[in-house]
Amino acid sequence: HMVSRKLQIRRSLPPGPKADPLIGHLRKIPPVGQPEVFHEWAKKYGDVMYLEVLGRKIIILDTLEAANDLLDKRSAVYSCRPNFVVFNMMGWDRGLAFIQYGKRFLLHRKLFQNYFGRQESMVFNPISYEESIVMVKNLMDRPKDYDKIIGRYTTCIVVRIAYGYSIKDDNDPLAILVDEVGKLIHNSGSPASTPVDFFPWLARFPSWFPGTYYAEYARKWKSLTHEFINYPFNFTKKQLSEGKAQPSFLSKHLTDLETEEIEDEQDYIEDIKNAAGQIYSAGADTSWGTLTVFLMAMVLHPECQTKAQAQIDAVCGPDRLPTFEDHESLPYIEYIMREVMRWHPIAPMGVPHRSLEDDVYNGMFIPAGSILFANIRSMGWHEHIYKDAPTFDPDRYIPKSQGGREEPYLSPFGFGRRICPGRFLAESTVWMAMAMILATCKIGKAKDVDEVEITPEVDFNIGIVNHLKPFKFTLVPRTAKASALVEEAHR
Numbered sequence: 001h002m003v004s005r006k007l008q009i010r011r012s013l014p015p016g017p018k019a020d021p022l023i024g025h026l027r028k029i030p031p032v033g034q035p036e037v038f039h040e041w042a043k044k045y046g047d048v049m050y051l052e053v054l055g056r057k058i059i060i061l062d063t064l065e066a067a068n069d070l071l072d073k074r075s076a077v078y079s080c081r082p083n084f085v086v087f088n089m090m091g092w093d094r095g096l097a098f099i100q101y102g103k104r105f106l107l108h109r110k111l112f113q114n115y116f117g118r119q120e121s122m123v124f125n126p127i128s129y130e131e132s133i134v135m136v137k138n139l140m141d142r143p144k145d146y147d148k149i150i151g152r153y154t155t156c157i158v159v160r161i162a163y164g165y166s167i168k169d170d171n172d173p174l175a176i177l178v179d180e181v182g183k184l185i186h187n188s189g190s191p192a193s194t195p196v197d198f199f200p201w202l203a204r205f206p207s208w209f210p211g212t213y214y215a216e217y218a219r220k221w222k223s224l225t226h227e228f229i230n231y232p233f234n235f236t237k238k239q240l241s242e243g244k245a246q247p248s249f250l251s252k253h254l255t256d257l258e259t260e261e262i263e264d265e266q267d268y269i270e271d272i273k274n275a276a277g278q279i280y281s282a283g284a285d286t287s288w289g290t291l292t293v294f295l296m297a298m299v300l301h302p303e304c305q306t307k308a309q310a311q312i313d314a315v316c317g318p319d320r321l322p323t324f325e326d327h328e329s330l331p332y333i334e335y336i337m338r339e340v341m342r343w344h345p346i347a348p349m350g351v352p353h354r355s356l357e358d359d360v361y362n363g364m365f366i367p368a369g370s371i372l373f374a375n376i377r378s379m380g381w382h383e384h385i386y387k388d389a390p391t392f393d394p395d396r397y398i399p400k401s402q403g404g405r406e407e408p409y410l411s412p413f414g415f416g417r418r419i420c421p422g423r424f425l426a427e428s429t430v431w432m433a434m435a436m437i438l439a440t441c442k443i444g445k446a447k448d449v450d451e452v453e454i455t456p457e458v459d460f461n462i463g464i465v466n467h468l469k470p471f472k473f474t475l476v477p478r479t480a481k482a483s484a485l486v487e488e489a490h491r
């Protein structure tokens, strides 16, 4: 009887490719290019696919409809996370992204939502504007350092917001910590090309794994994570006690403590400390990666750059730089941003959710404990929604009322109760950087020794957040006037 029931359940699981005994689909899942391969499979097996890897039940959602139906409309069931063993061992266990559904999750979620709501996030606009000027100034001076400069832009913003801390230069102790931790997070999914690195998110030690690679790795890095979370925390605490603290997420919550009744104050301080740490660990690399994709798009599509610059010139004229006030008047910049995020989302399969109860969807059985990935990358490839999907084409978002196709904005920020709480801040930082770069810089193809233009390859380092490998291009001030405006604003 048990066997027949098991068989019945198995039969009604979502379809998927045939699995190997014990290891399941492990050998079928490629180490890179997973979103692409899953999308191909989905054409054969359907929008909701079932895979099994080393005993873990995995569901891949290929359409926005399926992701919304489950992760959003049934969010009471689908808002937990898998146990991220490696990250927890490294000391990230109180960061919202990794917290399991429950009381602590609700607390952290509230902390983020109250501080980073749509309205609330507008308070950060002046920070993004200021930092974008520093960024273009540095880009003009040292274009070859573009990757570092853009990374510094996004880091400076989140660190100011989280701690009221201003990073001065590359030797700033916090800048160094951020670089170190970036490397750490990037390497934690894939120790080497072993079969475990099938998903950077789910890496863990299977019992047969040689040695104790992760355990050692995690131990080694735990103190660094600790330092990363504690160093700026202690800075702000000290500033507060000296009456010098700049407004920030942390200073607000530490100050509120003086008037609020909190049951376990020590524990609560741990929570706000880790939430502040999460602002910069979740907020910097993501926006950074997105902006390097933007640069790539501009190198490959000079026609889009020209169009954007014509719009900026028409709206801002020659005598001033773009500001957030221009957002409505510069729709083409908004379309470029949407298209960058659809073209190459830097978290192409988002962050996995875990289901808490058995469920049935369109006749398919989804067992409790399933790990669900929404293939955001492939959602941008559905030709019936995105015409010529592989092509970078910001015009696809032009409204119907203006003769356009009005294709929908494919939000890269995830779903349901886990949707990225920093999305409004992310959009404004990314938009500001794009507008400022387009207004003041000219991006082009680099030339090789024979004066032949180099067309860079779109090639990513794969991690939790994908990052374009360094590529060659040119960046110069658009005009002497643009350069002078930046110099002046920078002073």
Ligand code: HEM
Pocket (backbone or CB within 6 Å): 096, 097, 098, 109, 112, 116, 278, 279, 280, 282, 283, 284, 286, 287, 290, 346, 347, 350, 351, 352, 353, 412, 413, 414, 415, 416, 417, 418, 419, 420, 421, 422, 423, 425, 426, 427, 430
């Ligand atoms: C372009 C930039 C960004 C992208 C593409 C991005 C994308 C995402 C995605 C896909 C998720 C997972 C959502 C899900 O599980 O369904 C997420 C979660 C999260 N993001 Fe972002 N994000 C960005 C910027 C930011 C910023 C600036 C912050 C800082 C406030 C932030 C804070 C977080 C946090 C705390 C979570 C975890 C939420 C949870 O587990 O409940 N993100 N983000």
